[in-house]
Structures are given as C-alpha cells and as structure tokens.
Amino acid sequence: MYLTNEEKEMLNGAAGAVVQKAMKTIVSYGDIFDADRLVPITGAPHFVISVGTGVMKPYYDMLDELIDAGLTMRMPFTVDPRPVDFSNVSYNPAERVVTGLIYRHQKKYEEQLLRLGLKSLNSFSCASYQEEAGNTPRYGDMLAWSESSAVVYVNSVIGARTNRNSAGIDVLCNILGKAPNFDLLTDRGREATWRIDVRTGALPNPQLLGSAIGMKVVEHVPYITGLDAFLGTELVQPVKDYLKDMGAACASNGAVGLFHVENLTPEAGARGRSLLAEGHQTYVIDDAELERVMSSYPVMWKRPDKKPKKCFIGCPHLSLAQLRGWVEAIDGELESRRAGKVRLETVLCAPPDVIDAFHRDRECTEKQKRRGITVSGICPLMYMTDPLSAMLPIVTNSNKLRTYTTARFYPDEDILKIIRTGRLPV
Amino acid sequence: MKATFKGRVIIGGSVTGRAVVSSASFNTLATYTRSAITHSRTAVCYDKDNRDLYKKVISGKIICLPQTIGSTSGGLVIQAIAALGLAPLAFLFSEKIDSLAASGVLLADIWTGKRIVTIDRLGDEILKTVRDDDMLEISEDGTVMLM
Numbered sequence: 100m101y102l103t104n105e106e107k108e109m110l111n112g113a114a115g116a117v118v119q120k121a122m123k124t125i126v127s128y129g130d131i132f133d134a135d136r137l138v139p140i141t142g143a144p145h146f147v148i149s150v151g152t153g154v155m156k157p158y159y160d161m162l163d164e165l166i167d168a169g170l171t172m173r174m175p176f177t178v179d180p181r182p183v184d185f186s187n188v189s190y191n192p193a194e195r196v197v198t199g200l201i202y203r204h205q206k207k208y209e210e211q212l213l214r215l216g217l218k219s220l221n222s223f224s225c226a227s228y229q230e231e232a233g234n235t236p237r238y239g240d241m242l243a244w245s246e247s248s249a250v251v252y253v254n255s256v257i258g259a260r261t262n263r264n265s266a267g268i269d270v271l272c273n274i275l276g277k278a279p280n281f282d283l284l285t286d287r288g289r290e291a292t293w294r295i296d297v298r299t300g301a302l303p304n305p306q307l308l309g310s311a312i313g314m315k316v317v318e319h320v321p322y323i324t325g326l327d328a329f330l331g332t333e334l335v336q337p338v339k340d341y342l343k344d345m346g347a348a349c350a351s352n353g354a355v356g357l358f359h360v361e362n363l364t365p366e367a368g369a370r371g372r373s374l375l376a377e378g379h380q381t382y383v384i385d386d387a388e389l390e391r392v393m394s395s396y397p398v399m400w401k402r403p404d405k406k407p408k409k410c411f412i413g414c415p416h417l418s419l420a421q422l423r424g425w426v427e428a429i430d431g432e433l434e435s436r437r438a439g440k441v442r443l444e445t446v447l448c449a450p451p452d453v454i455d456a457f458h459r460d461r462e463c464t465e466k467q468k469r470r471g472i473t474v475s476g477i478c479p480l481m482y483m484t485d486p487l488s489a490m491l492p493i494v495t496n497s498n499k500l501r502t503y504t505t506a507r508f509y510p511d512e513d514i515l516k517i518i519r520t521g522r523l524p525v
Numbered sequence: 526m527k528a529t530f531k532g533r534v535i536i537g538g539s540v541t542g543r544a545v546v547s548s549a550s551f552n553t554l555a556t557y558t559r560s561a562i563t564h565s566r567t568a569v570c571y572d573k574d575n576r577d578l579y580k581k582v583i584s585g586k587i588i589c590l591p592q593t594i595g596s597t598s599g600g601l602v603i604q605a606i607a608a609l610g611l612a613p614l615a616f617l618f619s620e621k622i623d624s625l626a627a628s629g630v631l632l633a634d635i636w637t638g639k640r641i642v643t644i645d646r647l648g649d650e651i652l653k654t655v656r657d658d659d660m661l662e663i664s665e666d667g668t669v670m671l672m
Contacts, residue, residue, distance in 0.1 A: 124635050131535060131627045147597045154561040157608045157637045158601050164636075201562060245597035265600025265628030267636075282624075317550065317594060318623060352574075354550075354594040354623060397573050484558055502574065503555050503596070 100129050100279065101136045109275075117168035121271045128268060129279025137277040138284060142240035142259060143218075144172055144273040145227050145249055148266045149179035150481055151208030152201055158267060159204065162211045165274055173276050175218035177227035177234040179246055180416065180448070181205070182481030187473050189409075189444055194487045201485055215270075223476060224450030226343065226416040228253055231452040238365060241284060243272035247354075248347035248415040248499065254357040256334065256342050258365035260284045263318075263356040283320075283356050289366065290376040291322035291359055298385045302329035304510050305341045306498040308384065309348025311392045315382045318354040322375050327362040334363065336420045347415045348498040399505035405492045406443075410518055411479035411506065413448030414497035422449045422457050422474070430466045432515045440471035442521030451476040480504060494523075527671045528654050532647035534667040535622055536630050540642050541662045541672075542614040544655050545586045547577035552595035553602050553625060556583070560611060561602070568611040587615045587661050589651055592623040603629025607639035615642035615663055619652050644669065 102110065110126060112119040129137065148158060182202050190198060209220070218234065225246050227234040236242055236259035244250050244261040245268075253259040262283050264272065272278045282288035293316040297303065312321050330338050342360070349355035359367035359374055367374060412425055425447050433439065447467075449457070454474055458464050467474060479497070483489050483504040493506045494517055501508035509517065513524050555572040559565075568584035578590075584606075593599055603626065606612050612633070616626060622645035633639045644667045651669065655661065660672040 120635055124631055127631055127635070128624075128627060131622065131631075132624065148601060152562075154605050154609065155601065157604050157632070161632075161636050247595070247597045250597065263597055263624055265625045265632075266598045267601050267604060267632045268624075268628040269597075318592065351595060354592075354625075399573060484562060486559065486563060489559075502552065503558075 100126060100134050102126070106137060115168055117164050117170065121275055124268070124271050125275060125277065125279060129281065132279065132281040134279035134281040136280050138241050138280045140241055140243055140273060140276050140278055142236040142242045143174040143234050144176035144269065145234055145244045145246060146176060146178045146266065146269050147245035149223055149478065150182045150202060151204030151206065153204060159208060159211065161267065162215065162270070166211065166214050170274050172216040172273050175216055176273070177218055177222040177224065177232065178212060179223065179225045180476055180478035181223045182478050182484070184475045184477040187475040188446055188477055188482065194485060197487050198485045221451040224416045225249055225478070226418070226450055228257065229418055229450060229453060231419060231456050232450040233452065241278065243269050243278040245269040247350035250356050251346035251350045251358065252343055254283055255346055255359065255364050256339055263354065289320065289357060291320045291374050292376050292379050293319050293321040294375055294379055294381045295321045295323040296381060296383045297323060297325035298383055299389065300386055303389055305345035306348045306496060306508070307389045307393055309345040310352040310498045311384055311389060312358070313349040313351065313353025313355050314392070316353060316355060318356070320357050320359070321355065322359045322361065322367065322372070324361045326360050330360070330363060332362045336418065338363070340418050340421050343415060343418070351499040351502045396501060396508060398507060400492050400507065406522060407492045407494045407517060409444045409446065409491060409493045410514060411446050411448065411493060411495045411497065411500060412514065414479050414495065414500040417447060417449040417453070419453045419456050422447055422453060423460065423463050426463055426467045426472060428515060429472060429518055430470055432519050433470055436519060438519055441518050443518065444473060445518050446473045446475050446477070446479065448475055448477055448479055530647045530651045530669040532617070532644040532667045532669065535627065535643040535645055536634055536640055537665050538640055538642035539663060539665055540614050541660065542585065542587045544589055544659045544661050545578060545581055545583050545657050546652060546655050547575055547590040548652050549575055549577060550592040550594045551575045551578055551590060553593045553599035554596040557602050557606050557611070561606060561609060565611070568606060583613060584611045586613050587617060587663070588613045589617045589619070589655050591620045591652070592618055593626040594623070597625060599625035600628030600632055603641070604632040604637055607633035607641055608637050612639065612641050615644070617647055617651065617669060618645040619647050619649050621645055
C-alpha cells in the first residue's frame with residue numbers, strides 16, 4: 100500500500116508506540132485486502148460495541164491504551180444500543196442478577212466512551228443515522244463504521260462509503276482519521292455481482308426478502324430489480340424504513356454491506372444497470388422461494404408449543420414513523436376485538452432521541468400506555484445474550500434477532516395477532 | 526500424506542491438529558457468544574444456521590470453512606476468545622478471508638499477543654477432501670498437509 104511520508108513516520112513510531120500499533124493494525128488490514136492507500140475519513144463515526152461485559156476485556160484494554168496516550172476521536176460519535184433497561188423491560192429476579200453480572204462493566208465502558216468523544220448519553224442506537232439521533236452521513240462521505248445494519252443502510256440508502264468494519268478496526272481507523280481504500284470505498288467494489296430479480300405477487304416482507312438475499316449472495320453486492328414496482332422511485336420515509344429492515348436481514352443472514360435497488364437507491368438511480376458487473380449471477384425470488392426460506396428457519400424453543408412471554412419489535416431500532424405506526428397498529432388490532440391491553444410483554448425498541456420525540460406526541464403516548472406497550476432503547480439482541488433470557492419463549496418480527504438468538508420469527512400480521520391473543524398462530 | 530493445499534498466509538505459524546470442517550460460513554457472534562458468556566472451558570459452536578458445526582467443540586481445533594459472516598462485532602469476538610483460551614488452533618479459509626475474521630486475528634495478534642494461525646485462499650477442494658478429526662499439519666509458508 101502507498102503511504103505518505105507522515106503515515107510512514109507514524110508506522111515507524113514517530114507519533115508514539117500506541118499510534119504505531121494502531122497504524123500497524125490498519126496497514127496490515129489494508130494489505131490483506133489489496134488497499135492501494137489510506138483515505139481521509141470525512142464523517143462522524145458509529146461503533147458497534149455498546150456493552151460493558153467481562154469477556155470483552157481485550158477491547159477495553161485497547162481503549163485504555165488509546166486514552167492513556169491522549170488520543171480521541173476527531174468527531175463526536177454514536178454507538179449501538181445499551182444492553183440493559185431495568186426501568187422499562189421486565190426481568191425476573193434471576194435474570195436481573197445474571198444480567199447485572201454479565202454487564203457489570205457497563206458504567207466503566209460508558210466512561211471510556213465519553214473520554215473518547217461520545218456524542219451524548221443519548222447516543223446509543225444501531226440506527227443513529229436517523230434524523231432525530233443526529234449522526235446522518237452525507238452522500239459520498241468516507242467512513243469507517245461498524246454495526247452491520249447501519250453499514251448497509253448508509254452505503255445503500257444514503258450513498259456514503261464504508262466497509263463492513265469489525266469492532267476494534269472501526270475505532271483504530273477513526274482515531275487515525277484514515278481508512279484503507281478497498282472494496283466498498285471504491286467504485287469497482289460497489290459494482291453488483293448478483294442481480295436479484297423480485298417476481299412476487301405483492302410487496303414482499305422486507306425481513307424475508309433480506310434473509311433470502313443475504314443467504315444467497317453472502318458478502319457480495321446485489322442489484323435488485325422488480326422492487327421499484329412496489330416501492331416506487333422516491334426515498335420517502337416508509338421506503339427508507341423498508342430498506343432499513345431489508346438491509347439488516349441481508350447483513351445478518353449473510354454479510355451484505357451494500358445493495359442497490361433499481362430506480363430507487365442513489366447509485367442505482369445515477370448509474371442504472373451499468374452497476375451490474377460483467378459475469379454477474381442472477382437469483383429469482385418469487386413467493387414460493389420466500390415460503391421455502393421461511394420454512395427453513397429452525398425452531399429453537401425447547402417446547403415449540405409454549406405460550407410466548409415477550410415480543411420484541413425494533414431490531415434494528417424503529418424510526419419515529421415506525422414507532423408511531425406500531426402503536427397505532429396494536430391499538431387498532433386490540434380495538435377491533437374490543438380487547439384492552441396487550442396479552443404479552445411487547446417491547447418496541449427505538450433510539451433514545453426518537454423515544455423522546457415520540458413522547459412529545461401526547462395522544463400516541465397515551466395510547467401506548469393505555470395498551471400496556473413498552474417502549475425502550477434497549478438492544479433486544481443483547482438482552483437475549485443472558486442465558487436465562489435466551490430460555491424464554493420470545494417472538495419477534497426481526498430476522499436479525501432470529502439469526503442471533505432463540506427468538507422465533509413471525510411476519511408483522513402474525514405478530515399483531517400474537518400480541519392480541521398471547522398465543523401462537525395455529 | 527494424503528493431500529496438500531497451499532494458501533496465502535494471514536497469520537503465519539507451524540501447527541498440527543485435528544480438523545473440524547464446514548461447507549458453509551459460520552456466524553462468529555452466534556457461534557461463540559454462549560461459550561464466552563458462560564465462561565466455558567471449551568468453545569462449542571452455537572450458530573444454529575450452520576448445520577456442519579452446530580454443537581460441535583471447535584476450540585483447539587483447526588477450523589476449515591469458506592469465510593465468516595454476521596455481526597461486525599465478529600472481529601472482537603475472535604480477539605476475546607483468543608484471550609479466553611477458546612480460540613481454534615488455526616483458521617483455514619477456502620475463500621479470500623472476510624474483513625471480520627481478518628480484523629479478529631490481527632487484533633488478537635497485535636493488541637493481545639495471541640496468534641491464531643490463519644491461511645486463506647486454499648480453494649474449495651480442501652472442504653471436499655478434509656473430514657472432521659482428520660489430522661492436519663500447517664507450515665509457515667501456508668502449506669496445509671492432510672496426514
């Protein structure tokens with residue numbers, strides 16, 4: 100890789116031993132992927148690690164080394180959601196003890212984050228690119244983000260450029276203000292090697308469509324045709340929300356860091372099918388294929404017929420429109436059967452700043468409280484990392500949560516019925 | 526000696542050990558979380574979408590697989606399991622290493638002083654030829670011998 104004289108000096112230790120180690124890591128990383136040079140980072144960082152847990156000690160030790168060397172991020176940053184919410188989400192006594200033990204380093208870690216330049220104590224969300232959360236990159240920004248669902252969103256829907264950086268590498272790139280130039284930072288790396296031809300009878304469930312795409316293309320870039328027939332050609336809020344959820348499923352069921360949707364996403368709008376690389380493969384997705392994907396999911400509950408205890412919606416975190424929409428949908432579902440409150444604990448997860456904005460809407464907040472719906476900034480995935488919580492029968496509409504935990508996936512219409520009845524669909 | 530494979534050295538070293546083989550990539554976070562959180566003495570794969578490795582012991586083994594997938598915490602998970610003594614003896618990737626696995630083995634090496642021998646671009650044939658519990662010998666130059 101080409102390095103400037105200043106970068107060579109950093110690599111040789113002229114800026115201190117810690118910067119030298121950071122530079123060695125980033126240059127070695129870039130060399131593995133044939134990066135030609137380091138490029139300056141132009142936007143604020145977002146990091147995937149938001150949890151203070153003992154098993155991540157090597158990471159906290161690395162942060163201490165950076166802090167002790169007087170290093171900070173060049174711009175205020177955001178991180179993924181907090182793993183615990185004792186104020187809003189229910190925990191049984193044993194769960195409370197175990198969760199407290201697992202995340203016993205949370206306070207110390209948040210102090211480290213503040214010293215490194217965390218934007219604010221509200222800056223905990225996997226969807227911090229939402230307007231209310233205040234870390235929205237610009238088209239063409241060069242970034243070094245982690246959090247797979249955020250990476251795929253800002254690359255695809257906003258047109259910023261970031262690789263799918265691992266935790267650790269993300270911090271080191273942003274400390275240095277430089278990222279190795281390869282893959283999704285380059286024009287060539289953003290070309291699609293798969294065409295996804297959507298031929299369903301109606302708009303497919305985004306979580307299922309994303310899952311099918313992720314499982315098929317794994318880490319490659321897909322160019323999706325046929326979806327604009329359902330979504331239109333404008334990136335309005337419901338379309339952005341659809342692409343957020345589809346992207347998260349692509350990224351977790353595979354390793355997709357960027358997708359293009361014909362006539363819709365910025366680069367597909369500008370370049371069209373010239374984004375399809377020569378020799379690309381094609382995957383046709385129809386209703387039967389989505390049925391096949393849905394039926395392939397293993398049920399991880401010990402007793403598959405058990406009554407569900409909890410429902411998590413919002414992995415990745417909901418937008419303000421989605422949060423309002425779910426409260427309205429649950430209210431409508433319960434009202435249609437003259438039911439009162441939800442029949443199982445229903446947790447809607449959203450960024451803290453989105454929750455603040457939601458609570459400024461008194462009518463919607465009143466409905467949420469009257470129906471017994473929980474709103475939280477928690478990370479449901481981290482909640483289910485507790486082995487006791489993982490044993491609970493939990494349902495979700497998130498394919499990402501299904502992938503990483505024992506939660507059982509249902510489409511939105513089934514989720515509404517489960518919330519109303521407290522029972523699984525027959 | 527039954528077969529030899531040659532790949533690119535990511536983290537070099539000479540090791541000999543038993544193989545576990547997956548024809549599909551594994552999700553690093555899903556694979557290791559339970560073993561790490563429960564302070565297990567051995568790492569068991571809990572990626573339920575990986576039918577080849579699910580519930581198999583993978584620590585101290587030579588893991589042969591195409592790539593890793595999933596959460597971008599993956600690299601840190603590899604660094605953490607290396608520090609906990611739950612790492613594999615080696616990663617042998619049939620394809621080009623993915624960015625998460627590459628990050629993990631570099632972080633473990635440079636920041637934690639734990640080397641996990643890692644070779645990539647070994648080709649699909651290694652996944653078709655090597656079976657679970659086969660003995661493999663890895664050399665510094667990225668040569669893998671099936672014993």
